[in-house]
Amino acid sequence: MSVVLSLSGVSRAYPLPRRRLLGPRPMLQALSDASLTLSAGETLGIVGESGSGKSTLARLVMGFDRPDAGRITVLGQDINALPAPELRRLRAGFQMVFQDPFGSLDPRRPVGWSIAEPLLADPALDAPTRRKRVAEALEQVGLRPADGAKFPHQFSGGQRQRVAIARGIVTRPRLLVADEPVSALDVSMQGQILNLLSDLQAQMGLAMLFISHDLALVAHQCDRVAVMHRGRIVESGPVAQVFSHPRESYTRSLLARPETKSADNRELVNNTP
Amino acid sequence: WARTEITLSTQQEPTVLDPTADATASIDSMLTQNVYESLTSVNEAGEVIPALATDWTVSEDGLTYTFTLASGVTFHDGTSFDAEDVLFSFNRAMAEDSTNPSKRIFEPITEITAPDAQTVVITIDHTDAFFLFNLAQGDASIVAPESVDGNATSPVGTGPFRFDSWTRGDRLTLVRNDDYRDLQDGMMERITFRFIADPTAVTNALMAGEIDGTAGFPSPELLPMFESDPRFTVAVGTTQGEVILALNNGRAPFDDIDARRAVNHGLNRQEIIDGAMYGYATPIGSFFPPSDANYVDLTGLYPFDPEVARSLLADAGIAEGTSIRLRIPPFAYATRSAVIIQAEMAAIGLDVEVEQLEWAAWMDQVYNGRDYEMTIIAHTSPNDLSNFTRGPNYFYGYDNPAFNTLWDQIVATADPVARGALLQDAQRFVADEAVHGFLFQLPSLGVYRTELSGYWVSSPVIFSPLADLRWTE
Amino acid sequence: MYKIRNLSLSFDGHEAVRSASFDIPRGARLGLVGESGCGKSITALALLGMAPASARVSGSIEIDGQEMAAAPERLWRSYRARKVAMVFQEPLSALNPLKRVGDIIAEPMRLHLRLDRRAARARARDLLVEVGIPDPEARLDQYPHQLSGGQRQRVLIAAALSCDPQLLVADEPTTALDAHVAGRILDLLKRLSETRDMALVFISHDLEAVARVTEEMLVMYGGDIVERGPTAQLLADPRHPYTKGLIEARPRLDALTLRADGAPRPRLASIPGSVPALADLPKGCRFAGRCPIERPACAGLRPAVSVLGPGQRQVRCLAPLLPAKVPA
Amino acid sequence: MRNLPVSLWIGGALVGVIALAALVSLVWTPQDFATVAVSERFQPPSARYWLGTDQLGRDVLTQLMVGARNSLTIALVAVGLGGALGTALGLLAGAKGGWTEEIVLRLADFSFAFPALLFAIMLAAAFGPSFANAVVAIAFINIPVFVRVSCASARQVWQRDYVLAARASARGGLAITRDHVLPNIAAIVIVQATIDFAGAILIEAALSYLGLGVQPPEPSWGRMLSEAQTLLFLAPQLTVLPGLCIVATVLGFNLLGDGLRDLADPRREKAR
Amino acid sequence: MPFLLRRLAGLVATLTGISLVVFAVMNVLPGDPALTILGLDSTEDARAALSAQLGLDQPVWARYLDWLGGILQSDFGTSYAYRVPVTELILERLPLTLTLGLLASILTIALATALGVFAAARHGKAGDWVTMILSQLGIAIPAFWLSILLVLLFAVTLRVLPSGGFPGWAEPLEALKSLVLPVTALVLVQASVLARVTRASVLEVAKLDYARTARALGLSPRRVMWGHVLPNALVPMVTVAGMQLAGLITGTIVIENVFFLPGLGRLMFQAINNRDLYTVQALVLLFASIVVIVNFLVDMIYLLIDPRLREGRS
């Protein structure tokens, strides 16, 4: 199996406002020394509580932001060492699906245009080819090609997320980064979208980075999982193994089912974040 | 019991109160011959009368003036006035680094001496028929060395009123000088000038009873309203201000006399006077006040006739629709006339573009820089036919040795009758040359409370003595 | 305590809640579930007399025998906080960012219970202890943004509890929170209801959450209460196809032990389609069009409520599912 | 046209009437606007002079119509220029962020601190009063407003996921600005433009009132007002009419702006 | 606090920039101060002498540096036209303009808040409509035109208030009376703008969750409005009020001329006409500092209003 994504020792810190005049600028270590690999056809789950650095990781992988340290290799290329034109060419190979289906589609463009946007970078594709690919993608996600002429507000949330996924796969990428792809959706819709992602993965041999704070979703969807805590990957491995025999206490606390806990008030107080 | 206080308004606001350092007309209108006095003065008829000099003699050759000064006069600060003050004032105005706005007045003087404390002798290098008249101006005010440095903000003179207070931007107050040598009964004890620039505001203030009168009322259209209001008297008089459509003789197209004559034929003075001044003005055909005894009516010289104007323009080779800039200063008479002139010029085939400039910009660009084709300006100085002798560097761009010779003759002629005849020749000369479009004589328009008397209706000079102001029952 | 009969709420003639009838007895814990847009929130707001101004309300809301559906705002106001209080979904935006925590909690007490500043503050402190916020004395002087999401939600609950209401309506109080924190809040609500003998209406689309907190639940779809009954029974043995769909669509963490490394991923069941807009809802059974067992009659005819078996179970379906085999 | 805000209707109607008058004046006016006929001054309304004549015998309706043309043209060109430049700068700042943004916004702050009318006065004094300079002055005043508005909204758009998606799609900054940012801030910029348009009419009136705007014989509402000011007692309509025209136009554009904003408000759509 | 220091540096930079611009513009402006002062009949040598006296024969940069040096010793130069220190000129007129501005600001804020809240509380009802129509008219009426109409009514026809001018502080009652119309003319326009912002902002906040929370806790509409909604609506109101101050400054320039009040606005006008560089310079700097300082105050008020901003977070 070929490796499509690997991170080694990746760190990223964000500056915070100074507390004192001329004092040092405090930094927030959003990601520290993260390493992981992802192979073709595989789904890697990233779990962790809010603010643990999951989205930061996604942004770095997508090249929206640069790491302070470490190397990110996508499809065999170090994306931060690549000259801009070549990175652009490479981008067709890795795409992203966002959390908010309302915010990730330009409200002023028909969805067909949005789906075609990743194809615009490839000068080899002419307009009819692009149209054909868009129609294909729409069908793949269970929509009709005619829906490409509609605007985002004419779709329901779940359909919108399908459109977003169509845009993610239209370039036939080998890696799809999905940052909380279903957490904004109704329960009934979540199943539809997760099934769709599974199907596409099977069809296209996609590798997927699946980010979620919902352990049940990750458990269902992923082959392997990395648990994040305060910017660090504290544990990783096959899902069944990590979730049934967690090594780290943090992972255990994540997995702990509250109702099994004693309702002792004191403990509740001490654990409040 | 008689009222002895009065509030007047003036449109223009001075920045300093020293007429020997600043040309602002309102300094003179408020202070000259009221706070400051000169050796001579001028009455409403324009005749020279004694002031600080009670008497004078002129030598046979007309080159030596001997003035006898009033005695027992003190300045408002208590220092006494004598010939030394006169010498100081004149020497200061004539000095190399003098910044007197009318330094020209002093140019003829070659020597000035004080044989005794009450006598001053002035020698000039050529006869000057206007010399005594000029000495009455605010620029020749007699100031004291002790107080001269403070005159910009608290003027000290010898006149019937002393300076009381000045709130910049709002008002200036004079009070009666009880030590004045010629104190009269009923003279105002307190005179307040309010600075109100806007004609509507002046009207409102008059109507609201906040001011008792104003000279130089800027809106002739409102006069009928005041005339029909029993509370007010409208005083319409004359000024020395010739309003002209000045043509730049120094550059095309108005370096051509045909072009200038065409403009004169194209001007319908009556329409301009009616339109801009609501009839309150006297048309002029040359550059001389109609109130003067030596005035010649030349308004018929170029009768209004667009056809003649057109053919003259054609003769001068000026194409129909030629574009001409009319760059005007921001004065009511100019802006109002400009629109009408623009329409009249359009009728003879000149495309006039009106450009209203700030006063400072007008002085810099039009007056100093001579960058204009046409402008509208009132020349308010007395005896200013001499402007036509000022040569190519003056903004007229007019240069005619024949006229210069004529003017030299006028200045040198002491005999009033002979001089009068020469002045008439000069008027004809200027009109014949059609140096400018001559429009009208600026009227002196005043509105006063009916109970008020003693104000000047006409303005032969830019100052206006207030000692005769009285409230009557 | 609350008796709701034929409560309808409509916008522009479209019914967002369709003749809902239910009771809230003293101390009861009632769950209200359903997908987004099913009418949960506006039903809840109606319980406080706070339905949107644009909504037309009909039917009857009786509180302790007093008919309130057409009651003037003034009367409603005197009921709020004392008889009924509400906790909203977004913990940060539901708290006035410019007010100190202590003042937020104390304000209703000073107003309704006429407590003086000191007494109100003391009680606010006690309430913070009750909802389990550490170091309550210091928290009183903090601002909402200085607290974590879970703490904010607790403050909101404390404010709602301040006047000792007989009914607490919690509208999706945990959706903005981590699963971790959310669990604690749920337990807190349950405990408060028990210790104070306070009725609780708990709104959520999360069945697990509802299961943890409530004794009885109502399932709403498209403005209809489609099924109701004791929570455990209803979850174990759903009779309405919508309820069943909801239950099955959800991946479950405990299922993962069944899936060994490399084993094929099971497909998730899901309800096809999505909730239509208010104007596009079918006239008859609201679920028509998405229902796996739909019959031709469904879309045109509003099914009547059938009472099932013993107990409190009711379902609004032409052909309710058969009872599931009782699990061993 | 269901459900359009009332303000849009009223504003549109007011602006429509004024704009129509301005357009008609291009091809036809009751009289020639530059013709002066002193003998015809202060005529009451008649079949020949629908609204009577002014102090120089010019037809008031004609003056108002051509005045509308001049006011609208100045406002249009000025707001257009200022809006285009300001929006371009704002988009640049919003796209680049960092130092570019800092500099652009500081410059905008800087020109905010400079009293606007003062700037116009100085400009008119420096280059002489004229149509063009009035335009430049008003345009200049407008630039920082547009910079701020467009930069702030552009920055927001740049935060949106669809822009991230576009970046993931290998689109360049210029393409993203053109395809996503500009269309999405257009509504806000247009609303701003209508409101500034109203402001521009007021500034133009104030400039003309001070003699710094359109030069005669071209009529302008502001100058009509200032010229007729002293005639308030004689012929009040000469002051009232241009004043009303200014009020109507400003009101019209403000209402239009309000209406457009309501229309563009996404919450409106949701509440529907 | 780096914040204060940054703002101070910003202020100095802005003012330096503005002073440069003013110096440059005033030099480009056609018009020679000496000619303006001495008039058309003056002779060249008199003008040259005056120019030398005023230091106008120096090159621009030398004059600028000279002026800058003066500033550091708190000497703002001597007015060309008035021949007195600029500081004196300004101090003389500052009280009037300050009173005018402050009165107008306070009344604007009070009136606008009252109207805005009133309209918002009656959202969609007659009271709202009337207030909003009046405020639209208020915005649309040019201040100078409104002034004329006010004078016509109150000074000329009713004769209850002076038509303009300022009697000085010696008679406080008269002084206040003479400020009534100018302040009214300023306030009506500015308050119209602010009232609309207030209304919009209040309506916006009233829709938010915490307003709903407050209502759900049984608070009366009035209490919700004044205790919860209005404080939160303040931020946009303060922003606009701050920007309006710049408008107010421009407004006073016009209003002081219409009512012939001896204030800074009128001084500014005259100074430009007289090409009185140092006076213009000082006035522009003063006005700009006021704008910058007010912006700073606005930021401080944000901090006061909003605890979230107090912690240096964005």
Ligand SMILES: Nc1ncnc2c1ncn2[C@@H]1O[C@H](COP(=O)(O)OP(=O)(O)OP(=O)(O)O)[C@@H](O)[C@H]1O
């Ligand atoms: N641009 C930024 N500037 C400063 N801090 C940031 C920035 N982006 C993220 N952070 C901080 O970095 C930390 C990690 O953020 P990140 O968005 O990666 O978390 P997350 O795990 O995705 O959380 P969530 O589940 O809430 O989305 C957080 O504390 C966040 O506040």
Ligand SMILES: Nc1ncnc2c1ncn2[C@@H]1O[C@H](COP(=O)(O)OP(=O)(O)OP(=O)(O)O)[C@@H](O)[C@H]1O
């Ligand atoms: N103010 C309103 N105006 C018009 N329609 C409304 C209004 N409020 C709610 N609705 C409509 O009423 C229906 C029920 O809304 P409600 O907010 O009760 O849903 P919900 O079940 O609480 O959903 P969610 O889980 O998303 O909160 C929806 O279709 C909604 O669009």
Ligand SMILES: [Mg+2]
């Ligand atoms: Mg995230």
Ligand SMILES: [Mg+2]
């Ligand atoms: Mg809801």
